[in-house]
Amino acid sequence: MRSLILAAAFTVAASAAFAAADEPIQPIQPAKAANPAMVELGKKLYFDPRLSKSGFISCNSCHNLSMGGTDNLKTSIGDHWQEGPINSPTVLNSALNLAQFWDGRALTLQDQAGGPIANPGEMASTHTLALSVLQSIPAYVAEYKAVFKSDKITVDGVTKAIAAFEETLVTPNSRFDKWLKGDKKALTSDELAGYELFKDSGCTACHNGAAAGGNTFQKMGVVEPYKTTSAAEGRVAVTKDEADRFFFKVPTLRNVELTYPYFHDGAATSLTQAVDTMGRIQLGKSFTKEENAKIVAFLKSLTGDQPDFKLPILPPSNDSTPKPTPFNK
Amino acid sequence: MRSLILAAAFTVAASAAFAAADEPIQPIQPAKAANPAMVELGKKLYFDPRLSKSGFISCNSCHNLSMGGTDNLKTSIGDHWQEGPINSPTVLNSALNLAQFWDGRALTLQDQAGGPIANPGEMASTHTLALSVLQSIPAYVAEYKAVFKSDKITVDGVTKAIAAFEETLVTPNSRFDKWLKGDKKALTSDELAGYELFKDSGCTACHNGAAAGGNTFQKMGVVEPYKTTSAAEGRVAVTKDEADRFFFKVPTLRNVELTYPYFHDGAATSLTQAVDTMGRIQLGKSFTKEENAKIVAFLKSLTGDQPDFKLPILPPSNDSTPKPTPFNK
Numbered sequence: 001m002r003s004l005i006l007a008a009a010f011t012v013a014a015s016a017a018f019a020a021a022d023e024p025i026q027p028i029q030p031a032k033a034a035n036p037a038m039v040e041l042g043k044k045l046y047f048d049p050r051l052s053k054s055g056f057i058s059c060n061s062c063h064n065l066s067m068g069g070t071d072n073l074k075t076s077i078g079d080h081w082q083e084g085p086i087n088s089p090t091v092l093n094s095a096l097n098l099a100q101f102w103d104g105r106a107l108t109l110q111d112q113a114g115g116p117i118a119n120p121g122e123m124a125s126t127h128t129l130a131l132s133v134l135q136s137i138p139a140y141v142a143e144y145k146a147v148f149k150s151d152k153i154t155v156d157g158v159t160k161a162i163a164a165f166e167e168t169l170v171t172p173n174s175r176f177d178k179w180l181k182g183d184k185k186a187l188t189s190d191e192l193a194g195y196e197l198f199k200d201s202g203c204t205a206c207h208n209g210a211a212a213g214g215n216t217f218q219k220m221g222v223v224e225p226y227k228t229t230s231a232a233e234g235r236v237a238v239t240k241d242e243a244d245r246f247f248f249k250v251p252t253l254r255n256v257e258l259t260y261p262y263f264h265d266g267a268a269t270s271l272t273q274a275v276d277t278m279g280r281i282q283l284g285k286s287f288t289k290e291e292n293a294k295i296v297a298f299l300k301s302l303t304g305d306q307p308d309f310k311l312p313i314l315p316p317s318n319d320s321t322p323k324p325t326p327f328n329k
Numbered sequence: 330m331r332s333l334i335l336a337a338a339f340t341v342a343a344s345a346a347f348a349a350a351d352e353p354i355q356p357i358q359p360a361k362a363a364n365p366a367m368v369e370l371g372k373k374l375y376f377d378p379r380l381s382k383s384g385f386i387s388c389n390s391c392h393n394l395s396m397g398g399t400d401n402l403k404t405s406i407g408d409h410w411q412e413g414p415i416n417s418p419t420v421l422n423s424a425l426n427l428a429q430f431w432d433g434r435a436l437t438l439q440d441q442a443g444g445p446i447a448n449p450g451e452m453a454s455t456h457t458l459a460l461s462v463l464q465s466i467p468a469y470v471a472e473y474k475a476v477f478k479s480d481k482i483t484v485d486g487v488t489k490a491i492a493a494f495e496e497t498l499v500t501p502n503s504r505f506d507k508w509l510k511g512d513k514k515a516l517t518s519d520e521l522a523g524y525e526l527f528k529d530s531g532c533t534a535c536h537n538g539a540a541a542g543g544n545t546f547q548k549m550g551v552v553e554p555y556k557t558t559s560a561a562e563g564r565v566a567v568t569k570d571e572a573d574r575f576f577f578k579v580p581t582l583r584n585v586e587l588t589y590p591y592f593h594d595g596a597a598t599s600l601t602q603a604v605d606t607m608g609r610i611q612l613g614k615s616f617t618k619e620e621n622a623k624i625v626a627f628l629k630s631l632t633g634d635q636p637d638f639k640l641p642i643l644p645p646s647n648d649s650t651p652k653p654t655p656f657n658k
Contacts, residue, residue, distance in 0.1 A: 081410035
């Protein structure tokens with residue numbers, strides 16, 4: 001009896017897997033934290049504004065896990081309220097990206113994590129200062145030692161821990177994923193029609209894979225040029241190859257209902273506008289109002305499980321901790 | 330047998346209660362959330378930066394629940410990186426205060442909650458704008474309706490919900506409270522000596538009650554004037570009575586290890602410095618290095634249970650939601 005049930009379960013699972021395998025978008029897999037202690041340390045660091053010069057800006061300020069892993073601003077606010085040059089991409093499912101930042105200048109989450117800390121326009125600290133802050137806090141030193149077997153906190157360890165935490169920030173179980181896995185009632189007929197339109201129109205040429213994006217660099221403005229006031233040049237800034245001008249990492253569409261505004265310049269305030277622009281400049285298509293609405297309905301089915309953990313409590317500074325200097329230039 | 334055990338338990342509890350009743354500082358009682366749905370709504374609002382003009386500053390930005398309910402800055406950072414006029418007091422145990430703000434200008438947590446939202450130097454929104462943001466978000470409207478039985482979100486409801494959440498932010502079970510309740514091993518001999526010194530020196534004249542403060546206004550600089558560059562006038566700003574100049578609400582000492590820097594101007598960066606200054610200007614006492622260290626050791630035993638809940642996930646904005654304007658003046 002038991003083997004019969006198992007065999008039946010296997011058949012259902014296999015057929016669902018087969019169905020999903022035919023689709024250009026694949027289900028998000030739940031995270032397996034290889035090192036829970038490292039993840040816990042990384043979570044604290046992710047929420048700790050003492051990694052910034054001001055003591056006010058943490059990773060979570062611009063990649064806010066209460067808000068789809070973004071700040072929901074056109075471009076971000078940096079130290080001294082500086083206006084950022086580019087839209088903050090979501091940290092959710094960022095482990096699935098082929099590289100980090102819009103231009104892919106960091107190959108890994110660990111490479112990425114060190115950037116904003118020392119960027120004068122973002123957290124405006126230095127790695128030396130941030131490390132001396134952490135090293136002064138006994139609870140951080142103890143937690144670090146338990147994870148990395150060393151008393152000396154390094155940038156390598158800090159960024160490794162932040163990356164380990166970020167790797168857990170995947171969002172399985174969206175309604176679309178349930179549909180992919182065989183639950184045919186998980187999507188409405190409009191959402192399903194939107195998905196078919198999304199595929200038939202060629203959107204999946206770029207937005208494919210588990211993250212529905214994030215796995216290639218593509219030119220912004222294939223059919224007609226994209227008009228923007230943003231100075232961002234895209235991938236050419238990394239490769240120095242003019243052929244890569246205005247090539248950006250294709251953003252993930254996972255949780256896209258939460259990650260507004262859209263595009264590298266944050267210029268599209270709504271999904272309707274984003275779908276319309278993408279259709280025109282990437283595919284040479286003008287979606288009707290009804291088509292656009294169906295695609296938007298599909299996109300909203302991509303919202304998965306959001307971060308689910310307790311607010312971290314940070315260990316306090318002490319007399320020897322370097323003080324934040326929010327109002328010094 | 331059962332009644333004997335109960336009687337014995339009663340005797341122990343009663344004797345501990347009696348012991349605690351003799352002390353000028355009383356144990357913090359755990360919160361009883363009268364309306365959990367209202368608390369949940371208030372928690373989301375507390376973490377929602379869309380209550381600010383910029384979309385970047387939430388209640389939690391300056392009263393960060395990961396960091397003792399403060400920002401650990403001398404004075405806070407407001408909209409456009411404005412330098413705040415006064416140190417952000419902790420929200421932890423703030424329900425125990427006789428009034429809110431350093432000058433007590435709000436009588437209740439609900440009165441307080443509306444202030445920063447519309448303060449041009451803080452969150453820089455208006456109540457009208459903040460309400461129109463919330464009213465545009467169906468999930469907020471539904472949650473609000475479930476709590477307040479109304480489709481129309483009002484300032485009264487929003488501030489009531491935030492206050493209901495804040496009332497849960499009490500911190501019982503500090504080692505000092507365990508000692509108060511009869512666990513004589515909960516404090517070290519230095520901590521206990523510090524507490525005796527704290528009482529004998531007269532600190533408990535102001536720092537008493539469950540919050541070890543928060544229940545009176547007192548003059549900053551009783552024995553000798555307090556030197557500061559802060560323009561804050563204290564309670565006179567509210568009462569218009571010159572006798573109240575430089576009278577401030579006595580801050581709670583609960584979790585004081587976490588709520589640095591100290592005083593209304595945030596000028597004392599360490600507990601050592603704060604104890605030294607208080608001794609001199611309030612009590613005319615110069616504590617020796619050893620005495621100071623013992624009092625500091627006692628103060629660090631006042632850290633209780635920190636906030637213990639899941640990071641709230643906020644409902645997304647939509648096309649009709651007024652957009653944040655972080656870079657407009």
